[in-house]
Amino acid sequence: MTADLRYPIGPMPTPMTLTPAERVEALGHVFALPADLFEAVQGLSEAQLGTPYREGGWTVRQVVHHVAESHMNAFVRLKLALTEDNPVIKPYEEDRWATLADHELVPEVSLNLLDALHSRLGMLLASLDPQGDDWARPWTHPAQGRTYSVDTLLAMYAWHGRHHVAQITALRERLGWS
Ligand code: NI
Numbered sequence: 001m002t003a004d005l006r007y008p009i010g011p012m013p014t015p016m017t018l019t020p021a022e023r024v025e026a027l028g029h030v031f032a033l034p035a036d037l038f039e040a041v042q043g044l045s046e047a048q049l050g051t052p053y054r055e056g057g058w059t060v061r062q063v064v065h066h067v068a069e070s071h072m073n074a075f076v077r078l079k080l081a082l083t084e085d086n087p088v089i090k091p092y093e094e095d096r097w098a099t100l101a102d103h104e105l106v107p108e109v110s111l112n113l114l115d116a117l118h119s120r121l122g123m124l125l126a127s128l129d130p131q132g133d134d135w136a137r138p139w140t141h142p143a144q145g146r147t148y149s150v151d152t153l154l155a156m157y158a159w160h161g162r163h164h165v166a167q168i169t170a171l172r173e174r175l176g177w178s
Pocket residue numbers: 066070160164
């Protein structure tokens with residue numbers, strides 16, 4: 001049996017509802033992500049940052065930039081869900097985004113971006129009434145033709161940050177970079 005290098009913490013969860021305790025836990029992951037990702041890449045050389053986290057996969061540098069742009073989309077989707085009636089969100093081609101020139105920037109650029117972004121994302125989520133209806137507000141993904149909730153969005157992106165941090169920490173462990 002081989003470890004799944006692509007999904008080190010398992011597949012993305014898509015629950016329609018979370019308990020208040022699960023929301024608190026997920027929000028903790030949202031607030032922790034910028035520091036966790038910073039720690040995951042800390043001390044890596046240029047060559048190490050340019051190493052794919054798995055054969056045929058993104059480089060460590062691309063993973064960091066991907067997390068930033070994915071979570072920028074998450075922030076926009078959350079704001080849409082909180083202000084519109086079941087908005088249809090805009091999917092994007094993440095593999096093509098990863099081939100554009102800004103993915104060659106040093107990771108610090110996206111780490112700083114994530115630091116600011118997650119302050120806003122976390123504060124906004126934390127401002128929602130724990131017993132209120134906002135967690136059930138719907139949004140629709142057109143490609144999948146599925147409607148999700150704000151709870152789902154929180155669960156997805158709490159997982160997503162940890163998922164990519166684990167890809168990098170698993171690589172460091174495998175190659176003995178520690
Ligand atoms: Ni991703």
